[in-house]
Amino acid sequence: MKFNLKQFAIALALFLAGYLTFNTNLFAQALEKPKVSIAVGGKNLFYYLPLTVAEQLGYFKDEGLQVEISDFAGGAKALQAMVGGSADVVSGAYEHTINMQAKNQPIVAFVLQGRAPQIVLAVSNKTMPNYKSVADLKGKKIGVTAPGSSTSIMASFVLAKAGLKPTDVSFIGVGAAAGALSALRSGQIDAIANLDPVISMLEQKNEIKTIADTRTLKDTNAVFGGPMPAATLYAPEAFIKKYPNTTQALTNAMVRALKWIQQAGPSDIIKAVPESYLLGDRALYISAFLKVREAMSPDGIFPDAGPATALRTLQAFEPDLATKKIDLSRTYTNEFAKKANAKHK
Structure with missing residues (x-):
């Protein structure tokens, strides 16, 4: 039997195409919940830039996810949406996980977007x-x-x-x-x-x-007085336990976005965000991005001392919280971000 290199190449190509299709389908089936709704408060802010990048560059889709993002006036409103059942996950401030545990409603932050809050208090x-x-x-x-x-x-x-x-x-x-x-x-x-x-x-x-x-x-x-975790993706503890593969897929997309931001130039950022985010001033938007760039987490991992800083902050003006026993280890996890970093080096 005469060996035909061309036929072999065609057969190999067909086999690989079938193999990849099979594995892509298998991967999609492994997601317990491919459709995920995310609530966010102020999506246009740099605070949530990693979320926008993951959405706009198709990173959620690459993970087999269909993500629907709903924008609210602020993080407290986004949290209300999740508690009310109209959102699965929130892109919001880490501090909410502490306040909710104090109310016996455990939610867990599973990927860090920002390692500085980027918030400015100023007078008129x-x-x-x-x-x-x-x-x-x-x-x-x-x-x-x-x-x-x-x-x-x-x-x-x-x-x-x-x-x-x-x-x-x-x-x-x-x-x-x-x-x-x-x-x-x-x-x-x-x-x-x-x-x-x-x-x-x-x-x-x-x-x-x-x-x-x-x-x-x-x-x-x-x-x-210490590192302060800022924007995260967080969800009810029950969601993460029920949908670990979905949670991992969300984290993979976010960590990939964080790593892209570390390498991106200002023009790349401008192309990645909707025109409305620029508030009519492209040059100012670029200048503002360069100011806050270091506030973005490079890897989605919570710093060891961060959660304790957040708890001290809240206790400073919420006296009721000082009497509550807060288990910080249940307010966040680095398990998913570590796996995502192994995937996106």
Whole structure:
């Protein structure tokens, strides 16, 4: 029998195509829940850039997932969506896992997006031109993305360090985009706790004076006294136990996005995000990205000291939390991120 190299090559190609199709289908079947709904509060913010990158570059799809992302005014609203059953997973602040455990509703953060909160607390130069110290904020209105969100948590902590309680001010939900800008510019609020690109837009026109800034690791340590976990993907403990393969697939996509961000240039970021995220100023968006780049986690893994920093922060202005027994080891896991890093080196 005469050996035909061409026929062999064709047969081999057909075999490999069939093998890959079979294994892709097998992989998809291994996902216990291929359709996942994610709630997020302020998707346009750099705080959640890894989520947007994973979505826009097709990383969730590559993992066999069909992800639907719903955007809310702030993280507290996204959390409510998950608790209410309209979302499976939240892209939100790590601190919520601690607060929910205190309410006997265990949720677990399984991949870290940010290792610095990127939140800035600043006063309005329009309504508080004579600002001298944090004490001047007593009785004032502070705009946050949504009451109870990480922006109000950060502001409450800064107030607590100055001897003020959260009830000494009024927290007003202003969202994380154009609404936040107009609230400050129109004088509806006296101070703002928000993130980039919103903060950079206000800084550019000298409309605010910064009180506390957590966009860099150094500044975050200065404010919180240690590493402070920021954005995560978190889900009910029951979801993670029931759908471990789905949770791993979500983590794989997010870690891949984090590693892409580490290597991406500003022009790559601009191409990856929707035009509306730029708030009409492409150059400012790039400048803001370069400021917060180091705040992004390089690998999705929680730092050992991070959860304890978050607990101390919350206890500073939530006295009820000091009496609760919090098991930090149940608020997060690095198990999935470690496996994802082995896959995406």
